[in-house]
Amino acid sequence: MKKLWMCLLLITTSFAAFADEGMWFLMYLKRLNEADMQKKGLRLSAEEIYSINNSSLKDAIVQFNGGCTAEIVSDQGLVFTNHHCGYGAIAELSTPENDHLTNGFWAKTKSEELKPKSLSVRFFVRMDDVSKRILGLVNNKMTEDERNKIIAAEIAKIQKENSENGKYVVEVKSFYQGNEYYYFVYQDYNDVRLVGTPPNSIGKFGGDTDNWEWPRHTGDFSIFRVYADKNGNPAEYAQDNVPLKPKHFLPVSLKGVQEGDFAMILGYPGRTNRWMPSGGINQNVKFAYPAWVEASKTGMDAMKKFMDQDQAVKLNYASKYSQVANYWKNRQGMIDALTLHKTAASKAKDEVKFDKWANQAANKAEYGDVIKTINAFYSATNEKAKHDNYLMGMIRSSAIATLPYSIGSGLEVYAAGDEARRKDILPRLKSAIDAGYEKNVYAFRRAGINR
Structure with a gap:
């Protein structure tokens, strides 16, 4: 779930340093968080952070290419994001002769900015709570399949109602294990161009x-620019597109940060596993994450062997290698930290307290076996978690392994369509096949590498 969240991370004073952290829905800032945040130094109102009627801070914080956070910093659609977030686009635009990933790149004029094949920036428009609407349609007597079918049908209705005939992308997501539902409205811009990037020796130092x-x-860091049509609407790449005039952009300050300044983060993605029970933590530490780490390392070693032999292969696999390495390091760090801090044991103590409450006469029928049942599920799926993470780890390391599945899905859509639908799909299907196999097979053949 990749939502826009407010995360308050660090507040310092001249007397003491302390942290107050959480992940908060923007629509609830006024009611739940504004007063407390302002006491701690926030100079903005909740309306200045999130507004559906006026420009606000959320209009300058965008989702970059489906995952990362980025910031609009000028009235000319200039976007700042991390170097590792722009890594794939920079690698795609690089060749052995013009290796922007290794050497860096700076467009001196807008006409020199480079357009990768596929890159998007997503703006957050609004959100709302639809928990009562969805949960009011289901009950505990339904089977899981019946429940899921009804929920899926209602989600489709909500998405259609709020998309304004395709103008917006609407996502409905469940929270707290299906106890609440919210919809999120976004607008996507697909003409995004590279403006500048430091060399790899700096960006990935x-x-x-x-x-x-x-x-x-x-x-x-890396720098991009969002383009739109002359009316400011999303448009596919065209030479006469113009830099986007955003609703809001972040002013850049050169004053620096002072002790006692209020600090917060607004960004993507928004998810947490902090409510995972002890059985889930043990599963991750002892089964799932070790398998993920081993599979990732195996895939990285295989990629690096061929990347080191040919610069074209290195550029083709640079982004994938970086993604796999990122999670490899993250998961090993999670194993080390969760083990060091004995997080599972700490959770187990909290579960004992919950069990005492759950087994009181008034609560026993509904909650008495909750902890036991949940942790029994994790025990029963430990080996499956290990297997699945080995498998997914290897698939993540191989671009060609997923091609038959993705192309097969496209062929199924093509086969099920009428003549007009097939005519529309065929060029894109051919393009996807050519691009996939050219990038992931031809480069090896050109380099004389046999796998």
Whole structure:
């Protein structure tokens, strides 16, 4: 679930340093968080952070290419994001002769900016709570399949009602294990061009060794620009598109940060596993994450062997290698931290307290076996979690492994369509096949590499 969240991370004073953290829905800031945040130094109102009627901070914080956070910093659609977030686009635009990933790139004029084949920026428009609407249609007497079918049908209705005939992308997501539902409305811009990037020696300084460590000393940034049609609407790439005039952009300050300043993060993605029970934590530490780490390392070693032999292969696999390495380092760090802090044991103590409450006469019928049942599920699926993470780890490391599945899905849609539908799909299907196999097979053949 990749939503826009407010995360308050760090507040300092001259007397003491302390942290107050959480993940908060923007639509509830006024009611739940504004007063407390302002006491701690926030100078903005909740309306200035999230508004559906006026420009606000959320209009300058965008989702970059489906995952990362980025910021609009000018009235000319200029976007700042991390170097590792722009990594795939930079690698795609690079060749052995013009290796922007290794050497860096700076467009001196807008006409020199580079357009990758596929890159998007998503703006958050609004959100709302539809929990009562969806949950009012289901009950505990239904089977899981019946329940899921009804919920899926209602979600489709909500998405259609709020898309304004395709103008917006609407996602409905469940929270708290299906106890609440919210819809999120977005607008996507697909003409996004590279403006500048430091060389890899700066943007990825420290490499995987320093990744997920603090402090870091890398120049982890890259710069892009969002383009639109002359009316400011999303448009596919065209030479006469113009830089987007955003509803809001972040002013850049050169004053620096002072002790006692209020600090917060607004960004993507928004998800947490903090409510996972002890059985789930044990499963991750002892089964799932070790399998993920081993599979990732195996895939990385295989990629690096061929990447080191040919620069074209290195550029083709640079983004995938970086993604796999990112999670490899993250999961090993999670194993180390969760083990060091004995998080599962701490959770188990809390579960004992919950069990005492759950087994009181008034609660026993509904909650008495909750902890026991949940942790029994994790025990029963430990080996499956190990297997699944080995498998997914290897698939993540191989671009060609997923091609038959993705192309097969497209062929199924093509076969099921009428003549007009097939005529529309065929060029895109051919393009996907050509691009997939050219990028992931031809480069190896050109380099004379036999796998």
